[in-house]
Amino acid sequence: MPRAVKPKTAAGPSPAKKTAPAKKAKGKLYAMPEKLKEGTVLQDLAKGKWCIGPSIGIGGFGEIYAAARAGEKNYDAVVKCEPHGNGPLFVEMHFYLRNAKQDDIKQFKQQRGLKTLGMPYILASGSADVNGQKHRFIVMPRYGSDISKFFKENGKRLPEGTVYRLALQMLDVYQFMHSTGYVHADLKAANILLGQGKAGAAQAYLVDFGLASHFVTGEFKPDPKKMHNGTIEYTSRDAHLGVPTRRADLEILGYNIIEWLGVELPWVTQKLLAVPLKVQKAKEAFMEDVGAALKALFPKGVPVPLGEYMKYVAKLKHNEEPDYDKCRNWFSTALKQMKIPNTGDLDFKIKPQSSSNNNHSPPGTSKATATAAAAAAPKRPKKVASPDIISDSEEEEEAPRRKPQAKASPAPRRNAKVTPTISPRKRYAETSPTRKRVKTEPNGTPKPRATPRAAASPRARASPRSAASPKARTPNAASASFSPALSLRAKHDVSMDANVIVNVKRKKKAGAKDQPTGEGDVKTPSSRSLASSKEDTPVTRVNLRKVNGEGVPGSPLAAAASSSSSPSPRTPAVTVRKYRR
Numbered sequence: 052m053p054r055a056v057k058p059k060t061a062a063g064p065s066p067a068k069k070t071a072p073a074k075k076a077k078g079k080l081y082a083m084p085e086k087l088k089e090g091t092v093l094q095d096l097a098k099g100k101w102c103i104g105p106s107i108g109i110g111g112f113g114e115i116y117a118a119a120r121a122g123e124k125n126y127d128a129v130v131k132c133e134p135h136g137n138g139p140l141f142v143e144m145h146f147y148l149r150n151a152k153q154d155d156i157k158q159f160k161q162q163r164g165l166k167t168l169g170m171p172y173i174l175a176s177g178s179a180d181v182n183g184q185k186h187r188f189i190v191m192p193r194y195g196s197d198i199s200k201f202f203k204e205n206g207k208r209l210p211e212g213t214v215y216r217l218a219l220q221m222l223d224v225y226q227f228m229h230s231t232g233y234v235h236a237d238l239k240a241a242n243i244l245l246g247q248g249k250a251g252a253a254q255a256y257l258v259d260f261g262l263a264s265h266f267v268t269g270e271f272k273p274d275p276k277k278m279h280n281g282t283i284e285y286t287s288r289d290a291h292l293g294v295p296t297r298r299a300d301l302e303i304l305g306y307n308i309i310e311w312l313g314v315e316l317p318w319v320t321q322k323l324l325a326v327p328l329k330v331q332k333a334k335e336a337f338m339e340d341v342g343a344a345l346k347a348l349f350p351k352g353v354p355v356p357l358g359e360y361m362k363y364v365a366k367l368k369h370n371e372e373p374d375y376d377k378c379r380n381w382f383s384t385a386l387k388q389m390k391i392p393n394t395g396d397l398d399f400k401i402k403p404q405s406s407s408n409n410n411h412s413p414p415g416t417s418k419a420t421a422t423a424a425a426a427a428a429p430k431r432p433k434k435v436a437s438p439d440i441i442s443d444s445e446e447e448e449e450a451p452r453r454k455p456q457a458k459a460s461p462a463p464r465r466n467a468k469v470t471p472t473i474s475p476r477k478r479y480a481e482t483s484p485t486r487k488r489v490k491t492e493p494n495g496t497p498k499p500r501a502t503p504r505a506a507a508s509p510r511a512r513a514s515p516r517s518a519a520s521p522k523a524r525t526p527n528a529a530s531a532s533f534s535p536a537l538s539l540r541a542k543h544d545v546s547m548d549a550n551v552i553v554n555v556k557r558k559k560k561a562g563a564k565d566q567p568t569g570e571g572d573v574k575t576p577s578s579r580s581l582a583s584s585k586e587d588t589p590v591t592r593v594n595l596r597k598v599n600g601e602g603v604p605g606s607p608l609a610a611a612a613s614s615s616s617s618p619s620p621r622t623p624a625v626t627v628r629k630y631r632r
């Protein structure tokens with residue numbers, strides 16, 4: 052049956068309030084949105100009209116479309132649309148509205164002497180009935196390709212200089228965001244987009260604020276409801292405990308830097324991702340002696356800025372303001388030593404090793420680099436006539452509903468077994484071409500820290516020298532050497548302990564359901580992953596049960612908004628799909 056968009060009636064009670072909740076895929080915590088037809092016109096709260104172009108991305112929870120102001124031909128905006136009951140877009144929208152005003156961004160840039168800042172902003176927002184179901188949408192500027200594309204095409208690495216430039220840019224965004232009292236909590240290559248237009252490729256933008264949350268400034272109190280939120284590969288140790296902190300954002304960036312430099316994270320190599328608690332323990336072990344852990348990962352020498360940065364992050368207190376200048380200094384000094392200017396387009400081509408440059412990454416294939424260049428230039432979508440019109444005169448924003456807690460979750464106690472209430476923002480990263488971003492739930496029973504960090508030292512951690520020993524020699528250990536002047540020598544190699552996967556059923560992957568749109572499409576990781584899903588890649592499925600559903604991720608905004616006792620539309624279980632390499 053063709054999808055149809057019903058215009059709302061002008062008079063009478065808002066039909067939006069009466070519409071059925073969006074359909075949820077079986078086993079999903081959040082409903083996926085109804086498809087918006089190309090040419091549909093959405094009306095935002097300020098009565099601005101936006102014409103929907105082709106879909107350019109599907110995230111874990113919503114769909115992203117190119118969009119143009121009605122009557123204009125330039126599809127230079129995007130519309131992100133999710134069912135009204137979904138928390139993440141609600142959180143993201145309010146974060147933008149309150150904390151990412153264009154004037155504030157401008158002021159921050161002036162104060163710091165920055166020409167550009169990778170902080171997106173919101174152009175408009177509203178609600179719309181799509182196929183009789185109420186959806187929320189936001190309109191944002193349209194950016195270019197996300198960097199996970201280059202990472203994949205380069206054989207899972209980025210040029211060292213570009214990694215340091217990205218680190219500098221992301222630290223700027225963090226500094227801005229943290230100055231508003233919020234943390235991002237989900238930095239990853241798929242959430243970093245290049246700018247568009249002239250000089251656009253010199254600046255990367257951090258998107259997806261669906262996990263934005265107030266950081267703690269007081270006591271360190273583990274929160275079972277928020278434990279493990281984020282993208283499991285990069286989730287910080289604090290986020291594994293459900294505590295949003297600034298140091299956690301820095302830690303997430305650190306894990307990404309390791310990966311961008313071409314080294315697989317130990318918990319990925321050891322196949323622990325299906326069990327968040329094991330990933331958490333592995334990270335704790337890793338960060339406990341991060342110098343040694345990095346040496347094991349980079350046997351030919353730890354890149355100095357990475358080593359310094361990670362050691363600094365490991366020492367930060369949970370409520371300490373990071374010294375952003377200090378961190379930036381490590382990366383900018385490295386760039387200077389490598390004679391790589393921190394200006395101009397970000398370079399994603401892996402160059403052959405030569406004595407005349409400091410990039411010691413292995414040569415990329417000419418095919419890969421050519422594809423990267425071609426794909427980096429998004430094409431303009433086709434404009435479609437005869438638009439349907441959807442509008443919504445909603446004055447007051449309704450908070451997404453969440454399921455009331457059956458019982459208050461007990462605080463983790465020493466040696467006590469705790470089954471946390473998990474909010475559904477656990478995902479796998481899309482950094483592997485064979486892995487898809489999904490939501491997951493832990494199926495392990497988290498064991499609280501031997502000494503809860505809230506009590507005495509928030510940084511006191513147990514020493515779980517288990518399978519995830521940082522000293523383990525992992526097959527991912529970097530074989531490439533990094534800038535010689537910048538590297539520390541590894542002293543020893545140690546053997547790897549174990550690979551663990553539990554509750555896993557392997558299955559052949561079914562064919563792709565959706566197909567990317569036509570000629571004018573910009574290929575996004577999501578659309579690419581749909582396309583690539585045609586490959587006969589084996590799928591790992593993990594079925595995990597959700598305990599005491601917490602619908603809205605742990606943002607104070609969301610928490611405040613979700614004080615309603617209305618029942619959650621979400622199902623109590625999720626299915627995790629993991630694509631094997």
Ligand SMILES: Nc1ncnc2c1ncn2[C@@H]1O[C@H](COP(=O)(O)OP(=O)(O)OP(=O)(O)O)[C@@H](O)[C@H]1O
Nearest residue numbers: 108110111112113115129192193194197241259575
């Ligand atoms: N402003 C934008 N311009 C161009 N592309 C975008 C923009 N925002 C998002 N995208 C594309 O859509 C993809 C998904 O976006 P986003 O991460 O915001 O969605 P999401 O549903 O929150 O995803 P997830 O929660 O699974 O990370 C991005 O990886 C990117 O490729």
